[in-house]
Amino acid sequence: MKKKKTLLFFTLLLLMNISCSEFDNSQDIGIDAVSVADSISYPDLVSDSIIETTATIEKSDSLSTRKYIYLTIDDAPLNGSMYIDSIISSEKIKTSLFVVGNAIDGSSRFSRYYKMLQQNPNIEIYNHSYSHANNRYVDFYKNPELVLEDFDKNQSDFDITHKITRLPGRNLWQIGERKKNYNQTGATSADLLVKNGYKVFGWDVEWNYDAKDYMPKQTIDELVEEIEASYNSSRTFTANHVVLLMHDQMFAKVGEKNDLRELITKLKDNNYCFEYLSAYPE
Structure with missing residues (x-):
């Protein structure tokens, strides 16, 4: 013991x-x-x-150091929609599409494309107006009340969930109290849209195209360089966030110059994180 x-x-x-x-x-x-x-x-x-x-x-x-990229595609649905849907489904990349209602109403094929895009879990649908200003931008923005009616019609007719807009033919921003490029026609319309609960998005970098054949003017490498330059120089609307503008019709005929998959791969290689505009910081 x-x-x-x-x-x-x-x-x-x-x-x-x-x-x-x-x-x-x-x-x-x-x-x-x-x-x-x-x-x-x-x-x-x-x-x-x-x-x-x-x-x-x-x-x-x-x-604090993450690099955000927002792939935004205007004028959908058009002839590039099937390709866009295919690549985005395969790559599972968050993508933002701005739709035009009169294209959907004016074509049974585009109507089918719209339903297809709606069902893609990697795509969010936003409002690019019903009429696309009938491509007469100056006249369109002379009457802000009619502009609001045009957007409201698109919003309700096509069950667009998010009140996120982009003005046809105008790189205007208004998110909360922050504004950019308000020294042009369309600014009063943008202000009215915001008062009615919408957010108005412009873009930081555009993948430009030739109006004759809709082919991109910049190569993919040139575009990525522009994105990097914009990001590094803090020219974006919000630091660390780059909004890229593309157009549906650019992908009607796909080749080496407009390979969306290659663009996505190169953006990944540059450590970009893909996000929806609905998650864009205010």
Whole structure:
């Protein structure tokens, strides 16, 4: 019995020495004494807290440096819609499409395309007006009330969930209290749209096309360089966020110059994170 008590006594002394040595070492390396003492009594609780704090810091750091790209495609649905749907489905990339209602009403084929695009889980649908200003932009924006009616018709007729718009023929921005490019016709219309609950998006970089054959003017490498330059020079509407404008009709005939999959691959290689405009920061 005495042997057992003696053994227990020395075991307790040994444990106390270990605890003290850990406590002393903690002062040398700058660890909080209370945290270390707690870790001896409640190792699971403290270690979980440390892991959670580290994960939070890493998440915060990654969010502050993340590069966001918004693929936005205007004038859908048109002859490029099937290709767009195919690539976006394959790549599973978040993509934003701005639709024009009179194209859907004017063609049974485009109506089918619209239903197809609606069912794509990687695509969000936004409002590009019903009439596309009938391609008479100056006249269209002379009457802001009619512009609002045009957008409202598109919104309701085609079950567009998000009140996100882009004005035909105008690179105008108004999101919350922030505005850009308001020194042009269409600014009053944009302001009225915002007062009625819409957000108005422009773009930071455009993949330009030739009006004769709708083929891109920039190569994919040139476009990626423009995106990088815009991002690095802070010329974007919001820092770390690049909104890219493309058009449906650019993808009616697809070749090496307008390979959407290659563009997506190169943007991934440049560490861009793809997002919907509905997630764009205010």
